[in-house]
Amino acid sequence: MNATQDPTAQAPELTPRLDERIRAALQTRTAMAVILAGLLALIVVLAIVQDVSAGRILSLTVWGIMLGGVIGLGSIGLTLCYGVLKFPNFSHGAMVTLGAYVTFAVMQALPQGEVLRPFSFGWEFLVALIVSMPVVGVVAIGIDRVMYRRLRQRNASLVLFAMASLAMAFFLRSIIYLVWGSDFRFYYEGRANPALDLPFGLRVQADQFFILGLAIVLVIAVYLLLERTKMGKAMRATANNPELAQVRGINTERVVAWTWLMGGALAAAGGAMYGLASQLRPEMGFWLLLPMFAAVIMGSIGNPRGALAGALIIGVAQQVSTAFLNPAYGPGVAFILMVLTLLIRPQGLFGGTE
């Protein structure tokens, strides 16, 4: 009705209809951020309605940030692979598990040292972590050489890559089961890990601060690598346009190998952190797969900073919602956030407008 009085009415294709305008407004980054913030606020309100004390909500939020750090470590590797290789790697969860178990195996080979108070682990855990990261990275490169490179050479479709990665997920998982069995494992069986008493009734373990700190350090390292080194530049170029990168003399196979090395190493770190925070199970990586993918999509595919931001949002939402929801439904919360992202803004928080 307004349009008829509007001077631009002569060019109707330039004045979008009202519903289109609403849709366009919803698809902006600001709208998406507002909706996500609203959802987080709703979760907190629901928790308050259920008579959960403010201190507990605060503690849950801090734990959620820690969980976000773990998810973030996994999803940064996942988003790099997704961006450079252009397929969703369903075996990333298995790589997370493998990292946790390799750390466990290395620790068993080392003598147990003093506990580094206030943390619950000793130096052998740190050594094992540093060893397991490149090990899993090399495993990822090996899988790429055997499977994905051949598919790349044949210009196979995306779905075949996805299926190959599903096969590799079950391959790695069955190897983990064969070597370590299906029982729960702990890095430190029965070691007390008291929570620190902080102001505002916060109860957080020192280990959890370590997890977050390590996540931040690794994210900064990835960021510097991508922005400041030649390899990072080549990686971004390959993610942007593989053919053009090749024409400019970039060895894309080397870029791919580096991507897998980084992805595998970060996944291993995430797995070891997750194992430290709870326990080791062969299914642990599979549980993290959905939150990791949700974080990747929310933060725009191929964007490491976005993946970390998405992971933090998902981690907080998962933890705070346990105040009124069965904790088993954590992956469900991540799933709802993912579907919401797909509905409102499929390119994610940090993606350009398409």
Place this chain on the structure above:
Amino acid sequence: MDQALVAKSVFLAVPLLLLGLKLVPLRWALRIPVALVGAFVLALIISNLLPSGKLSYLVSFSIMAGIYAILTLGLNTQWGFTGHLNFGIAGFFAVGAFTSALFTTAAPTGVMAQYTQQAFGFEAPFLIGILAAAIVSGFVAFLIAIPVLRLRMDFLAIATIGIAEIIRLIFQNERWLANGPQPLRGIPRPLHCLFDEPSCAPGPLATLLQPLEPRDYIYFYLCVVTVLLALTYLLVETATRSPWGRVLRAVRDEEQSAAMNGKNITSFRIQSFVVGAAVMGLGGGLYAHYAVTIDYSHFNPLFATFIVWVMLMLGGSGNNKGAILGAFIIWGVWSGTAFLTGMIEPTLAQISQDLPARSAYLRWLLVAILLAGIVLYRPQGLIAEEKVVSRFLAKTGIGRGRRKQAREEEAETAS
């Protein structure tokens, strides 16, 4: 001759007859009698040659393979014909199984209600139960399809993995719905009374069933599964050869030109996703009535998603015959490796003491390597998809010419 063997042969003849009707290369007037006689003779030979333990093993093997074949046909509708990457078959399988179970059991009363909780129990007949399984499973698929199918194909793969996981979590944690983490017991088997007390059967059937015992019920259930498998095959095969099926293939291969020809791509995608999920739900219903007791752990990603994918990829995606063949081969490999790992157990014990207890995971490893091998070396599967599916084109010279051309093209790409 033993009367029990004759009765068993009658039941065994049903799947063989269906197979004969499909495979005997004669005109229909001749094919029916030949298949009928051949099936019965073959059934007699099989039941006389095999000892009864092996025979029942073969029957229960075929039932499971038949149920998997239905799941594979459902997946073929989604992936083979439309290119949907559904990595959450387990979810639709579980929805079908629990729906049929809830529809056909009675709601527990009195003391039983303390041990078993379920949302409802209609005591409906078997056929209503599996029909409901298909409908509810299709409806769940519809709900998922709306937000996800408009987008890129890889998002569907991620979303379906999530959906399957959430469905499993719901059946694990919601006690009121289907008895939570505890198993749901006592799912009725259709017409089980025929085998409990032969007086339940009318006239001539009673004399046939007289020598059989209740544990021979699986022979009858094999007939149920194979008849439903044959019906599903007919339905899916007709659908894919119809104009509807051809649009699906067009949407899969050339989305833009399908849209240009006035086809509503999203609508067709949703339709095929829902139909495939309904078929999977049917498979779930059949599983529930066969297993009698079900719980959430039956529907894990390995047994209900991964193995179905291996079946379809081996048999040939896009080919319904291949889907059924793949289901039987992979289920055979899976069952066969159980004997194999049993045989190599002493060797495993020498490597490590823990290994024999974990030998089941060797079979996982084998299936995973098998799928990787198929993806790498034969992505089209054992029986490749037919390029020309229209009945009308096949009869004319154009069709035959195109078929030849398609075969030549295939030979070129393979070499």
